Amino acid sequence: MDDATTFVTIAGMAAVTYATRSGPLLFLAGRTLAPSAIRFLAHVPAAVLAALAAPALLRPQGQFDMSLDNAILWAGLAAFALALRTKGFFGPVALGMGLVAAVRFLSGA
Template structure:
């Protein structure tokens, strides 16, 4: 592959990554948002995370898997209330990883 193409691809990826972060700062700095807009924006990160995680948890191998062998789904069901109650990413990840490790140690799941 041509080195110029690789460089242009890297620059393009940087621009595509940087612009969505820069534009809100440029357009919204110095403005006061309405409380409804602030409340709505606060829900965007959990919604995006759920949209990315749910298919991976429910459809790990091109079919919906709610069996007991899908340890990631069952672990997520336990980690979700921990996340909701503690509001701590560290606690959520610790509980999730601990439960997956325990399930694998006990010979459950894949």
């Protein structure tokens, strides 16, 4: 790939990213959203996080795995339970990482 193609590719990616992020802000500026839309939008971050986490938890080696050997799944479930209980972020992340690290250390993986 030559320099011109690289530049056009990066500039195009930047333009698309800018448009998708600034479009809603510009369109919704000064408008009041309906309460139902606000309730809907409040759930978007959790839905995005679940969409990102589910494949990592359920397919850690590229194949569906809900066995007892899937340490990432069980650490994720423990972290999720702690997150529900504490409504925190750092504690569940630390717990999940610690559990996966401990299982890998103890199993020699």
